[in-house]
Amino acid sequence: MKILNFGSLNIDYTYQVDHFVRAGETLSSSSLQVFSGGKGLNQSIALSKAGAQVWHAGAVGASDGDFLIEELLKAGVSTEHIAHKDGQTGHAIIQKDPQGQNCILLYGGANQQISREDADRVLAGFGAGDFLILQNEISEIGYIMEQAHRRGMKIVLNPSPMDEKIGTYPLETVDYFLLNEVEASDLCGLEAGTEPERLMEALRAHFPKASILLTLGGDGSVYWDGETLYRQGIVKVPVVDTTAAGDTFTGYFIGGLQRGEDARTALSHAARAAAIAVSRPGAAPSIPERAEVEAQELG
Numbered sequence: 463m464k465i466l467n468f469g470s471l472n473i474d475y476t477y478q479v480d481h482f483v484r485a486g487e488t489l490s491s492s493s494l495q496v497f498s499g500g501k502g503l504n505q506s507i508a509l510s511k512a513g514a515q516v517w518h519a520g521a522v523g524a525s526d527g528d529f530l531i532e533e534l535l536k537a538g539v540s541t542e543h544i545a546h547k548d549g550q551t552g553h554a555i556i557q558k559d560p561q562g563q564n565c566i567l568l569y570g571g572a573n574q575q576i577s578r579e580d581a582d583r584v585l586a587g588f589g590a591g592d593f594l595i596l597q598n599e600i601s602e603i604g605y606i607m608e609q610a611h612r613r614g615m616k617i618v619l620n621p622s623p624m625d626e627k628i629g630t631y632p633l634e635t636v637d638y639f640l641l642n643e644v645e646a647s648d649l650c651g652l653e654a655g656t657e658p659e660r661l662m663e664a665l666r667a668h669f670p671k672a673s674i675l676l677t678l679g680g681d682g683s684v685y686w687d688g689e690t691l692y693r694q695g696i697v698k699v700p701v702v703d704t705t706a707a708g709d710t711f712t713g714y715f716i717g718g719l720q721r722g723e724d725a726r727t728a729l730s731h732a733a734r735a736a737a738i739a740v741s742r743p744g745a746a747p748s749i750p751e752r753a754e755v756e757a758q759e760l761g
Contacts, residue, residue, distance in 0.1 A: 464592045465509055465516040465720055466615075468584065468606055469502015470573045470599035471530045471544070473553040474705070474745050482557050482565045491557075498533040499554055499745040500573070501597040501622060504706045508713020508735070509595075510538040513752050514720045519543035519584040520600060521572040527551035533746060543584045547572040552599070562701035562740065568599065568623065576601045581609060590614030593720060595712075598623055604631045611635035618716055622708075624648045639665065640675045640712050662686060675715065677708065682733065685725055694729040697737035697758070706745040711736040714755065734758050 477491035502520055509516040517540040522530055524546050531541050552571035558564050581602055588594070594610045595618045596603055604627075610617055611632070618638040621628050624645045641649065647656050650664040658678055665674045666686060677683045682695040714735040718728030735755045742748035 463720060464588060465514050465595065465716070466519060466543075466584070466588050466592060467502055467506045467509065467516055467595040468519040468576075468581075468600065469505060469595065469597050470500035470552055471503050471518075471520045471522050471527060472498075472500030472568070472571075472573070472599075473526070473530070473551055474499030474556055475553060476556040476558055476703075476705070476744070479557050479559060481559055495744070497744040497747060498530050499705070500530075500552060501599055501620065501709055502573075503530060503534065504709035504745050504749065505595060505597070505620075505713045506534060506539045507537040507746050508706075508710045508749050509717045509720075510713075511749055511751050512714045512717030512721070512731070512735070512755075514713075514717035516540065516717075517543055517587075519580075521545045521547045521575055521580070523547060523549055523551035523572050527572065537746075543587075545572075545580060547575040549575070556705060558703060558705075562703050564703070564705050566705075570599070570601075573600045578602055578605050581606045585609050585613060585615075588613065588615060591616065593618060593716060595716060596620070598625065598628060603627070607632050607635050620708075620712055621645050621649060633669065634671070636669065636672050638673045638675065638716070639669060640677075640715070642677045642708070643679070646676055658684060662691075677711065683711075683729065685729060687725055690725075692725055692729060694726075694733050697734050699737045699741045701740050703743045703748065704740050706748050707736045707740045709745070710739040710749050713749070731755055 474497040478493040483489045506518040550571040552573040555567040594615045616637045646661045685692040711732045714732040738750040739748040
């Protein structure tokens with residue numbers, strides 16, 4: 463059973479600020495750090511560090527993204543399905559405040575140049591029972607989902623960033639939804655701030671064939687596999703940078719399932735891994751190795 467992550471590759475420009483910039487405001491930052499990033503790249507690194515065998519598919523610019531490929535290779539991710547496109551690699555402008563919270567502006571770049579021909583070429587190497595992990599930061603996601611479903615792959619969707627394109631995708635083909643409260647509300651057409659119990663009920667009604675992992679910030683997460691509901695608390699640590707917390711959680715959860723862990727064990731490892739990630743600066747560089755996760759006692 464293989465894992466294909468068809469996802470974004472970004473260069474993260476992280477600015478330390480006193481507060482997030484407001485409309486009409488010019489704000490000075492106290493520092494700038496440049497990291498490898500993108501939800502796709504972060505999740506592939508988390509999957510690999512969780513012990514899964516993962517192939518990353520995507521695209522970088524012709525001249526500025528090779529260090530992202532090197533970062534994936536260093537983490538043990540297979541990169542033969544990453545293409546070079548004309549123009550720039552996708553990038554993110556990240557504001558980080560003193561509490562470690564972030565505000566992110568994305569530019570798609572090469573991530574938005576994925577073609578159907580690219581998709582067909584990549585998917586030819588995967589088949590029934592293999593996992594396909596998708597976010598919402600590359601082009602042709604709907605087509606990729608359709609073709610993967612025809613091949614019998616298990617489709618995992620993290621609908622982030624949430625936008626109007628999500629509703630055009632064949633969501634009935636999704637086997638696993640991994641999403642937060644805001645994304646769940648938008649996906650089900652509910653108001654922001656809807657109670658988690660109602661969100662889960664709505665998700666189960668909309669997608670009765672899918673397993674659902676709903677993350678709840680400081681309240682942990684809830685997972686429904688079609689038969690059993692599992693709850694997982696957070697591990698409390700001093701927060702330095704939350705940028706890759708969700709991607710780390712995703713990678714360790716799906717990576718755990720691929721390794722044969724039951725949902726409860728995978729959730730526990732995912733919570734511990736995310737806690738370690740938020741205690742460190744950066745996105746991909748903050749993701750811990752499995753040995754470190756297993757050595758941490760659950761708080």
